[in-house]
Amino acid sequence: MARLWRWLREDVWEIRFRRYMALLLAAVVVAAAVWTGLVMTRVDHSCAPGVSHPEGSDDCVGVSATAYDFGRSRFTATVRAIDRENHRLKPGSYVTVALFLPFTASAPATLNDIQHQLQGAYLAQYQANHDTNDQSPAIRLVLANPGADGAHWQTVVDRLDAMAKGPDTLRAVTGIGQSTDSNKKALRALTRLGIPVIGTSITADDLANGQGGKDPYPGLARVSPTNTDEARALASFAQVSGGQALLVYDKPGDPYTRTLQDSFEKLLSGSRIAPQSFTPPADRTLDGTTGNQFRQIASVVCDTPKTVNTILFAGRHTQLRQLVNALGDRGCTDRRLTVLTGDEGSYLTGDTKLEPRALTRNLSVRYTALAHPDAWRKETAATGGGAADAKTLDDLITRSKGEPVGPIGQVALQDGQLIISYDAMRLAVQGLREATPNGRAVPPLAEVVNEWSFVKGSHRVNGASGWICLDGHGNPYDKAVPVVELTPSGGSRFVRIAWPEGKPPAKECLPPA
Structure with a gap:
């Protein structure tokens, strides 16, 4: 009987020992996994020396x-x-x-x-x-x-x-x-x-x-140049007057579009033609549904007096492309129209979503470039x-x-x-x-x-x-402000240099007081 009791105690102890060891090993494995995960998380935050992922972002x-x-x-x-x-x-x-x-x-x-x-x-x-x-x-x-x-x-x-x-x-x-x-x-x-x-x-x-x-x-x-200087250069180049132009602008706009809008409004002071606004997505690189708005604006353009031959556009390049495509399908293609805008127009060179046909339908798009190789x-x-x-x-x-x-x-x-x-x-x-x-x-x-x-x-x-x-x-x-025109081939054509002061600076190039 004593021998049986001793055997039972040893067997039970061995079973408990094995259980304890198994639990200990499991704890070690879990701890190692957690540590590895933490290390991997730290490594993943780094993109390169000096560059890392901000908390909650995969950007570098x-x-x-x-x-x-x-x-x-x-x-x-x-x-x-x-x-x-x-x-x-x-x-x-x-x-x-x-x-x-x-x-x-x-x-x-x-x-x-x-x-x-x-x-x-x-x-x-x-x-x-x-x-x-x-x-x-x-x-x-x-x-x-x-x-x-x-x-x-x-x-x-x-x-x-x-x-x-x-x-x-x-x-x-x-x-x-x-x-x-x-x-x-x-x-x-x-x-x-x-x-x-x-x-x-x-x-x-x-x-x-x-x-x-x-x-x-x-x-x-x-x-x-500032938007104001670009607009002044455009005005001296195109001789825009209030009765000949319609303003189309981004509402509510951003720093670029708002100041371009202000500059264009000064050029059109006294105009009786109401400007047209559009509301793009918050991310202005996206098309969104703005194309529908531009189709309606294209109809408004055709309803304006025939003396209106210029559209002053205060917006970003994605919306400019949508406007141009809409104007290509306007009902009054017998009327010659010119769209004038700021340097965002340069983004349309090579834009595969731009309809080349639009630029063959009595429509030209000219913009103030920051620079141009042919200037x-x-x-x-x-x-x-x-x-x-x-x-x-x-x-x-x-x-x-x-x-x-x-x-x-x-x-x-x-x-x-x-x-x-x-x-x-x-x-x-x-x-x-x-x-x-x-x-x-x-x-x-x-x-x-x-x-x-x-x-x-x-x-x-x-x-x-x-x-x-x-x-x-x-x-x-x-x-110097190069005025550039989009071509149906997807490129651009240098037109002429315009100057905010209406003429080139003197050889001394000393700004006035």
Whole structure:
């Protein structure tokens, strides 16, 4: 009996021991799985050095100083060229410039814009580091992505601020791109931190200094005319009067469309023809149902007096394309119509959703481009720009097809984005170098900001897009505005350069008081 009892106790103990071991092993496995999951979660948050996923987003946001292309293969060649150039620089010999654009955007037109601005910025970086007699400091270029829709601008601004205060020696930000509310917030934050900003394609008046005599963005310089200047240039070109034009505008609009609308309304002061509004999706790169509104607006156009031959359009490119397609099917194709709009018209070059037939039905679409490759090949003005300045960029592009400059991928100039980005970086380089004290390698931020007031006269930038002479608020004075016409083939045709002042600037290029 004792032997049986001892056997039972040993058996029960062994069973319990095995159960305890099984539970312990299970706990270890679960803990390991949880730890692995946490590690994997941490790894998944990182896209590349300096770039990561914000909480709750799969976007890749941050500032990249490597060959990371943000998952966009069209950027790869240029990003690799930038990385090669950055690695060539010696520590202590350079300052950093950030190109601030939504590199993870998805809209094809926006990606084309970004690709071309990326190429233009790099070409100016290479030129500054190799073709300027070893002037210093050298230029290091990094890419700042606030997210596909710019929503994470604060994260990027914080990082850029840290780079300005640390060993990266960030001394300027260029790019910014479209005139959006997110970019407006980012611009305000950057300039309040004392970081100089050079806007490339921003044209909205409320993203410029000098409105009402105020400077809400201290340290901002721009290479593109404001919407008001574009509208003035259009008026001098087309001789638009109130009785001949109908305004079609985005309601409620955004910074770009609202200021373009205001500028057009001033041109049509006293007109008895009521303007027509449309309401697009919040994301203006989407078609939505706006096409239905434009079909009705096309009917209204036909109901206006026959003296109306011009439509002034204050809207983004997706809605412009929808309007053009609707006008192609209007009932009054016997009446000749011209659509005039701002630089968003450049996005329609190559837009596969644009109906080519519309442009063969007594309809033309003309827009104010930021730049155009044919402008200085055909323009005969004695001042305001020149063929030699444009040829400098053309030669650099030719060299970029192979080493050591490139390759940088397929280059396109029709939309003007490469040209204007190249000029913005050249303006940045001039400001950085002029602000660097003798015997110093790095200019103080405040001194760079002060340089914008000297970019005029003999210190102007002879840009590929035209002369850049800045007024006291950092805006280009009487900047050349190419007027361009869409062609049925999907391209564009240079028409003529127009001038905000009605004529080219004087050879001194000194803005008036």
